[in-house]
Amino acid sequence: MKHTLLPVSEFTGRRQQFFQQMPENSVALFAAAKEVTRSNDTEYPFCQDKNFYYLTGFNEPDALLVLIKQKDQDELVCQSVLFCREKNPMQEIWHGRRVGPELASGEYGFDASFACEEIDELVPKYLEGKSQLMFCQGADEAFDRRVLNWNSQVKATVRQGGKAPAVLVDCSSIIEEMRLIKSPAELDIMRKVNRISGQAHQRAMEKTAPGKFEYQIEAELLHEFARHGARHAAYGSIVAGGDNANILHYTDNCDALNDNELLLIDAGGELAGYAADITRTFPVNGKFTKEQKAVYQLVLEAQELAIQAIAPGKTLAYLNEITCEHLTRGLHGLGILTGDLDELITARACKKFFIHGLGHWLGLDVHDVGDYQVDKKRQQLRSFEPGMVMTIEPGLYIPLHDVNEDVAAPVDEKWRGIGVRIEDNILVTENGYENLTVNAPKTIEEIETLMAKAANAHATAAGQ
Template sequence: MKHTLLAVSEFTGRRARFFEQMPDNSVALFAAAEEVTRSNDTEYPFCQNKNFYYLTGFNEPDALLLLIKQKEADELVCQSVLFCREKNPMQEIWHGRRIGPEQASGEYGFDASFACEEIDELVPKYLEDKAQLLFCQGADEKFDRRVLNWNSQVKAKVRQGGKAPGVLIDCSAIIDEMRLIKSPDELDIMRKVNRISGQAHQRAMEKTRPGKFEYQIEAELLHEFARHGARHPAYGSIVAGGDNANILHYTDNNDILKNNELLLIDAGGELAGYAADITRTFPVNGKFTPEQKAIYQLVLDAQELAIKAIAPGKTLAYLNEITCEFLTRGLHQLGILTGDLTELIAARACKKYFIHGLGHWLGLDVHDVGDYQVDKKRQQLRAFEPGMAMTIEPGLYIPLHDVNEDIATPVDEKWRGIGVRIEDNILVTETGYENLTVNAPKTIAEIEALMAENTGAEADVTGQHSH
């Protein structure tokens, strides 16, 4: 199950930075994920707990990490302890190889390693005489109960001179802040998974035709992810033809693709635990209609406006403000929004059709951890810093049934059924930004040229077979 592309020093360095933020005389606990049963005796593909993985690089289930910070002979000592599954020849024949405690210390840089069977015996001993206990509270109720049970075992020995941690600390904020700023090595992986995912989007454009099914295009995406090392998608791929694009989290992917409709694909691969999150929208037949072109260009221009404004010190709230004003002006110009433009801008009238946020943090999770510093108006006021990675994904969605009840004149039928989203992955740099999504065609000219070229090539092959 070892799949990291990062050096051991990356993980030991993270543990060292976490130790720096731990109180003296404390213990921090981080649990690995468990395998999840899909049906009867089959499991879902294993996905490691991201905080555990971030600190260990260890990709087996049922493990536990202890970080211990205490004084010994007037010297502050930091110790990392891993509990993991024992080597077991019979289990490994059936289910795959295990690292085992002995090998884990050497390969992953832990100070000590023990078998999972020793957790309930040894963890309470590590908690004895510690003042504070840190864990990510509320993330996993089952683990929360285990932690409280271990602490209760220590409290039960108070008459024998034992002392349990009296302060329980939710350390989520500490690790969230660490994960929010990406290291150079993390960014190398994110660039790779973006390139792989960009190739998959390009392949999807090349393979799309009227009459194919959405799931057939999904299969092309998964093929391209896997053949370049991204064995799994980072999330359920959205392959939404026509009006399905107006369902934000559409994952059925079972409809037929129709001529003169758009196809919205929101899909990214996962590489060494890191996610790409890319959306492209393009015509099923390779040629935008005038109405599709107008909506698409408006969304594309809004995205470019937002991306070019990214720099240290700027905020998602600011990007949202300029993007909403731009989209409102554009929709008013197209006649989709009517009324006084100043009032429409003040009311953020575009939100009727731009119904989700502009972006989110990205990393080990698709919607990655990190405080947005949201105020009472739901504005995200966190100032950007170099090393932050995020998505920028404006969209406009006009369902087939939309008649815009807020105004006297219904939306013209020519716009209905159009759903467009364009999403790139962006890194904040010292001087501005870097777009990690470099090879997924995005302009109207690029998309139409790629699809025309491939349609022509397929026509030539078909012609050769017909003779």
């Protein structure tokens, strides 16, 4: 299960960074994920707990990381301890190799390693005499109960002189802030997974044609991810033809692709735990209609406007403001929105058709951790800093049938069934931004040229 592309020093450095934020005489606990049964005796593909992985690089289930910060003879000592599954030849024959406690310390840079079977005996001893106990509270109720039970065991020894941590600290915010700023090594992986995912979107465009099914295009995406080392999709791929694009989290991917309709694909690979999250929308037959082109170009302009405004000190609230104004002006110009333009802009009238947020943090999780600093008006006021990575993904959605349609100002039939979203992954740099999504065709000309070339190649091959 070892799949990290990062050096051990990356993980030991993160643990040192976390130690610096731990109070003296404290213990922090981080649990690995458990395998999850899919059906009877088969499991879902294993996905490690992201906070645990961030601090360890260790990719086996059932493990536990213990970080201890205490004084020893007036010297402040920081110690990292891993509990993991023991080597077991019979289990490894059936289910795959294990690292084992004997090798874990050397391979992953821990100060000590023990078998999982020793957790309940040793963890209470680590808690004894400590002032504070830190863990990510609420992430896993079963683990929360286990932590409280260990602490209760220490409390039960008070008459024998035992002393349990009196303060329980939720350390989620500490590690989330660490994860929000990416290191150079992390960014190298995110560039790679973006390139892989961009190639997958290219392949999808080349393979799309009327009469194919959404699941066939999904298969092309997964093929391209895997053959470049991104063994898994970062999330359930959205391959939504026609009006299905107006279902934001559509993952059925079962319908036929029809001529003169658009195909919206929201898909990204996962590489060494890091996600890409890219969306492209393109015509099934390779040629935008007049109406499709108008809506698509409006979304593209809004996205580019937002991306070009990214720089340290800017906020998602500001990007939302300029994006919504541009989309509202554009929809008014197309006649999709009617009324006084200034009033429409003030009311952010585009939100009837742009029904989700503009973007989110990206990293080990697709919707990555990190405080957005949302105010009472739900504005995201967190100032951008170098090393942050986010998605920028404006969209417009005009369903065939809208139960909430304003009968006084219905949308013209020619716009019905159009759903467009365009999404790139953006790094905040010292002087502005870097678009990590470099090879997924995005302009109308790029898309139509690529698809025409693929169609001609297919026709030539079929005629031979």
